[in-house]
Amino acid sequence: MSESDRPLDDDGFLLARESADEARPDDRIDDERMDEENTLKKEYVEAVEQALEDGDTKAVYELVEPLHPADIADLLELFEREQRYQLAAAITDLMTSEVVAELNDYVREDMMEALPPEAVAQIVDQLETDDAVQLIEDLDEANQRAILAEVEMEDRIAIQSALSYPEETAGRLMSRDFVAVPEHLTVGDLIDFLRDGRDLPDDFYEIFVVDEKHHPVGTCALSWVLRAPRTIPLADVMKRDQTLIPVLLDQEEVGLMFQKYNLISAAVIDENDRLVGQMTVDDVVHIISEEAGEDALLMSGAGEGDINEPIREAYSARVRWLVANLGTALVASVIIALFGAAIEKLVALAVLMPIVASIGGNAGTQTMAVTVRAIATNQLTRSNTRRILLREMRVAVLNGMTIAVLVGLATGVIFTPTLGAVIALAMVINVVTAGFAGVMVPVAFERLDQDPAVASSVFVTMITDSMGFFAFLGLAVASGAVG
Amino acid sequence: MSESDRPLDDDGFLLARESADEARPDDRIDDERMDEENTLKKEYVEAVEQALEDGDTKAVYELVEPLHPADIADLLELFEREQRYQLAAAITDLMTSEVVAELNDYVREDMMEALPPEAVAQIVDQLETDDAVQLIEDLDEANQRAILAEVEMEDRIAIQSALSYPEETAGRLMSRDFVAVPEHLTVGDLIDFLRDGRDLPDDFYEIFVVDEKHHPVGTCALSWVLRAPRTIPLADVMKRDQTLIPVLLDQEEVGLMFQKYNLISAAVIDENDRLVGQMTVDDVVHIISEEAGEDALLMSGAGEGDINEPIREAYSARVRWLVANLGTALVASVIIALFGAAIEKLVALAVLMPIVASIGGNAGTQTMAVTVRAIATNQLTRSNTRRILLREMRVAVLNGMTIAVLVGLATGVIFTPTLGAVIALAMVINVVTAGFAGVMVPVAFERLDQDPAVASSVFVTMITDSMGFFAFLGLAVASGAVG
DSSP states (O other): OOOSSSOBOTTSOBOOOOGGGGGOTTTTSOTTTBOTTSSBOHHHHHHHHHHHHTTOHHHHHHHHTTSOHHHHHHHHHHSOHHHHHHHHHHTGGGOOHHHHHHSOHHHHHHHHHTSOHHHHHHHHHHSOHHHHHHHHHTSOHHHHHHHHHHSOHHHHHHHHHHHTSOTTBHHHHOBSOOOEEETTOBHHHHHHHHHHOSSOOSOOSEEEEEOTTOOEEEEEEHHHHHHSOTTSBHHHHSBSOOOEEETTOBHHHHHHHHHHTTOSEEEEEOTTSOEEEEEEHHHHHHHHHHHHHHHHHHHHTOTTOOTTSOHHHHHHHHHHHHHHHHHHHHHHHHHHHHTHHHHHHOTHHHHHHHHHHHHHHHHHHHHHHHHHHHHHTTOSOTTTHHHHHHHHHHHHHHHHHHHHHHHHHHHHHHSOHHHHHHHHHHHHHHHHHHHHHHHHHHHHHHHTTSOHHHHHHHHHHHHHHHHHHHHHHHHHHHHTTTO | OOOSSSOBOTTSOBOOOOGGGGGOTTTTSOTTTBOTTSSBOHHHHHHHHHHHHTTOHHHHHHHHTTSOHHHHHHHHHHSOHHHHHHHHHHTGGGOOHHHHHHSOHHHHHHHHHTSOHHHHHHHHHHSOHHHHHHHHHTSOHHHHHHHHHHSOHHHHHHHHHHHTSOTTBHHHHOBSOOOEEETTOBHHHHHHHHHHOSSOOSOOSEEEEEOTTOOEEEEEEHHHHHHSOTTSBHHHHSBSOOOEEETTOBHHHHHHHHHHTTOSEEEEEOTTSOEEEEEEHHHHHHHHHHHHHHHHHHHHTOTTOOTTSOHHHHHHHHHHHHHHHHHHHHHHHHHHHHTHHHHHHOTHHHHHHHHHHHHHHHHHHHHHHHHHHHHHTTOSOTTTHHHHHHHHHHHHHHHHHHHHHHHHHHHHHHSOHHHHHHHHHHHHHHHHHHHHHHHHHHHHHHHTTSOHHHHHHHHHHHHHHHHHHHHHHHHHHHHTTTO
């Protein structure tokens, strides 16, 4: 389980990377293939596509060879399924474990399922444990077993241990490779140990110091070790105050801890406070991006919403929410039906009523989006819910009155002053209701331990739609505007 | 500009942190004050509040003293404005630069504006340059000038240099403290240099190797330096292939680069390819979280949508979109008005028409959320737009037909079979239109160099509302369902 791009020589230390790198000192600014947003240029992608169609394997290889593994992964994702297989076949020895690790989950799953278990096992052996777990966890159980049977024993044990923790917890995501040393070492001892060490992770950013029971007692950033004289004991260089991550902590909380305490890496401890792994920020970065980005998708009712999701899964995730929305639209329809006679008499009501509902829905969505984000970032807690609700109500009153004046005047001029007053009042009522629901619905779901992003939208829209139609039509009848 | 929590002794190396830390080896798992989500417990916050109300400064101090600076920042954010000033006054010597750096932008701005420029300048002197820039950039210009006049010259020059780059670019955000050494050094030379060095940044994760023109030629992770024998030249340990960040690159692209290439830190280069700074992942993590999270807020029309945003700003950000939405709702109303006579004859149309619009709006929002996210993560590019559009159309057809069957049957039973057929067909048309608009509107904004999250929502809703009413009412009239 080690990356192959930084070879160790016989004495166990690192050699410079050779290969074509020297000719391209900074190919990460690669104007030939990458555009200014660092995505692959359309012309380049089309050239690869053409070479594939022509069956010109050599041309494909030459085009793809200079790419960084992460960009090869991007290239594969850009293609249709069949083209992907063709491309992978044309560049087999460029399809390194780094490329596989960088692939989108859906694309990787699909490509792995097309390979025999032995081939997948070979890739797994090359991957770091945490990447190997990511690759395996999405496959079905029979497939998992077949692959694990082919994997080297040490790796298999590590992967099975990871799989024994629930999905999206630190135990599943952590790396089992880390550097832990006893407290009595000096800086010099440590450096000698590192120079000798053959079993070290490829990259590490801090040294964990543990006691005889393997409990973490401190941590040394590598930059401190490098700055300290050899004779100093580690106990004098290390920081005793460190952030420890419980092995069962949810990935979202792990991400928030890394953000809050500006961590590069952190020790993961089991139920008995023993050091069992580490999380490093390069993995956490993906979690943070995913968790922060998914709320927009969840609120829209698009589920995971990845463009590489199989169509069947995308359909089933979305249609559920459309059907749920049908239910809530029905509530609105029933309310309208109650006022059928009034609408028959005054068709202006039918013309105006969607405005009240639409603005209310938008105001509710605004407040809900702010609330969901504040909950997700731990900014909105039990301690300040009341203050935030009051704040949002004040914004809602201001918004409601502004819109009410605009709509009321226009309606008063085009239709009748009474109808203008009715729609203005309905608008204030609905926008204020929207503000209240926009805060309280996500807060209620959060207290019930539900993801506030998932279900809030349907409820908030139901409330604003129903209230909009009811307030407007009800006030119209009550005011005698219908005549 | 150095953090105060890791003191250097007279010989310039690091000493262990002392203070109360030793008594609490892992106060980051702090059951007394923190709940399981690592937020401050309500009871604890209330205890601080009570002590503040009682004017018991000593009790306040004792309660707050054990907190991590990031948690002190959280505590300040949880309070009302007036309480914040009281709290800050009660714990002045705990109000370290770390606390200020961790504060929410709005809260920090408000608190800094309440302080005299000399006091702010003192805080600025304590901060790392990048944090100091963040603090200063939001203040008004007169205030900025007054503060900068009080800041030490070296820091002032660094801050002014940062402010000379546009907001949200690498030049504004980068740290000007980094370690760069010439290529001819050996590992031993480097370690000696680091042990002597007094002008080093507090934390660093790689050593940049530069040529005589200060162009980066390679990079050494600290873990490689620690593993290599002293006699090896750096040129043999360093990696020549490194990711370089242009100084004018937008922060969103910086975040994507760190994610794509799994970076911990990276060199920032100016227009002449000279090394001018570094970005480290702990700062980039905040950018990634912000950029990923803001799309949900922008799509809802809630602007920046922070719960600490002043009410006036929140009002003005949101009301603009409500007014814009009023415009689009008007389009829908005009379409309904065209069919006034039909509605008068058959009031069932008024009852049913919001269903078509509502489902269409939801389907459009789903597709739009997926598209916006794919654009933001560089997954959707010019190379695969056609493929993704086709994919989304297939999902839309499946969704549209499912909903059409449900609504058509129900309407056929409750009202008339003709009306059932009409609403079913209108539903398919609108959901497919929604899918098309949900992809093409954000893609069009992206091509026009506009943020696809900002304006797409209003357009997509306008299209689905109008199409929903038009298709349903139009088909009803054309089919003779109105009678």
